[in-house]
Amino acid sequence: MKTIHFVNVCKYIAFLWASFFIQVTFAQSSSWPYRPIKIIVPFAVGGATDIAARIIAPALSEQLGQQFFVEIKAGAAGNIALEHVAQSAPDGYTILIGNVSTNSINEILYASKLKVKPSTSFKTVALVASIPNILVSGPNFPPNNMKELVAYAKARPGELNFSSPLGGYSHLDMLDFNRRAGITMVNVPSKGAGSSQTGLISGDIHFSIVNAASTTTLIRAGKLKAFATTSANRLFSFPDLPTFTESGFGGVGSDQWNGLFVPAKTPPIIINKLHTALNQATQKLQIKEAFTGAGMTIMANLSQEEAQNFVNNEMQRWARIIKENQVNLE
Numbered sequence: 001m002k003t004i005h006f007v008n009v010c011k012y013i014a015f016l017w018a019s020f021f022i023q024v025t026f027a028q029s030s031s032w033p034y035r036p037i038k039i040i041v042p043f044a045v046g047g048a049t050d051i052a053a054r055i056i057a058p059a060l061s062e063q064l065g066q067q068f069f070v071e072i073k074a075g076a077a078g079n080i081a082l083e084h085v086a087q088s089a090p091d092g093y094t095i096l097i098g099n100v101s102t103n104s105i106n107e108i109l110y111a112s113k114l115k116v117k118p119s120t121s122f123k124t125v126a127l128v129a130s131i132p133n134i135l136v137s138g139p140n141f142p143p144n145n146m147k148e149l150v151a152y153a154k155a156r157p158g159e160l161n162f163s164s165p166l167g168g169y170s171h172l173d174m175l176d177f178n179r180r181a182g183i184t185m186v187n188v189p190s191k192g193a194g195s196s197q198t199g200l201i202s203g204d205i206h207f208s209i210v211n212a213a214s215t216t217t218l219i220r221a222g223k224l225k226a227f228a229t230t231s232a233n234r235l236f237s238f239p240d241l242p243t244f245t246e247s248g249f250g251g252v253g254s255d256q257w258n259g260l261f262v263p264a265k266t267p268p269i270i271i272n273k274l275h276t277a278l279n280q281a282t283q284k285l286q287i288k289e290a291f292t293g294a295g296m297t298i299m300a301n302l303s304q305e306e307a308q309n310f311v312n313n314e315m316q317r318w319a320r321i322i323k324e325n326q327v328n329l330e
Contacts, residue, residue: 032092032270033066039260040096042081044074048131048211048296049258053097055290056128059281064273077167078102079114086116090263092270097128099258101168104314108322109167109329118261119315124308125260126275127299128282129291131211132231132255133170134241135177136224138200146227146247153183161186162207163196167329169254170209172318173230175325177209177244177252200224211256212237212295230255237295257299257314259307275304 039057041050050072057068073081078101085096096102098118107118143149153160164171166189178185188205190196197215199205201223209230216237218224228244229235230253244253260278262271281287282300291298302310 030269032273033064035093036067036069037092038071038094039068040081040085040094041070041072042074042078042096042098042102043072045072046214048213048256048294049097049099051213051294052128052258052291052296055287055294056097056278056281059284059287060274060277063277063281077106077110077165079106079110082106082118082121083115085261086118086121086263088263090265090267092262092266092274094263095125095274096122096261097258098122098261099169100254100256100314100318101165103259103261103311105167105169105172105318105322107315108319109327119312121264122261123264123266123271124304124311125262125271126278126304127257127259127302127307127310128278129296129298129300130255130257131213131294131296132229132235133173133209133211133253134215134219134229134238135207135209135227135244135253136200136215136219137207137227138203138205139222139225140203141206141225143227144225146242146249149227150181150183153181153185157184158186160206161188162209163188163190163199163205164208165190167327169256169318172321172325172327173209173253174207175327176321177249179325180249180252197224209253216295228253235295257310259299259311271304 039053041053043049053070057070060068073084081096082102085094088094103118103122106114143152162174162185164174164187171187185207196205196208196210197218200208212235215224219226226238226241228242228247230244232243234243235241260274278300282298288298
């Protein structure tokens, strides 16, 4: 009898502790945020994801009354940041601004290397923006349009190169373009948009697919030559630039997108607050103008469920592209 009584007492104490923990967690979640929040960027400064983070950080600070600051954790194709955020406390104070590579491609390409699984380690809070990509070369590269480009490359198999982060969306898009166009080019791995642009301008790199947010100024200045855009329609900023589809390569190339992600066990109340704050912030004129000026289209008006479904569908699409192009980085 004494043993049964002792066991019952232990169960009661455990119940009290569990109840207390739940109440404390709920109280903390309800009062979120009560201290500064980090937005972790998985790539180098100056890329589209970094630009998007620096647009929304002050806007979220204004909406929620606490400072949101940007922290760069670049490296390993974004996997360093992925693992850091996934393994951080699920309390809403460490947020990932991931993109098509980190949250749709990396789980497929680096399945045995990643210590986390993006599809289950994260919850999608909201999409932020989409960014069309542009196939570009240096200003002195001989071809001036897609037809000339393909003919030039076919006449020089294996002699031309392109630059992209290994395993990133631009790398996979270029492989897909090579296969569809019947050309052979060599990839020169880069650390991000900045290093690719430097090589293009100097002529050391022949081609690259780079996001419009970081190349628009260079194209207008004549420092880069544009051939086609991945967007469904022509860009407002470059009405004479054809799409890949118009150039005879429908289905090749993809827009980049980014979104906010939190560890999977983050309380729903925090996710809802963050989603609402982002949606409200991106409805403000100055934020809309900032994204438009960077060549981005706001996607934060999607619901959490729509955003999560979008990310899931993107993972399936990239799995198909990776399989078709027989890409294996492990």
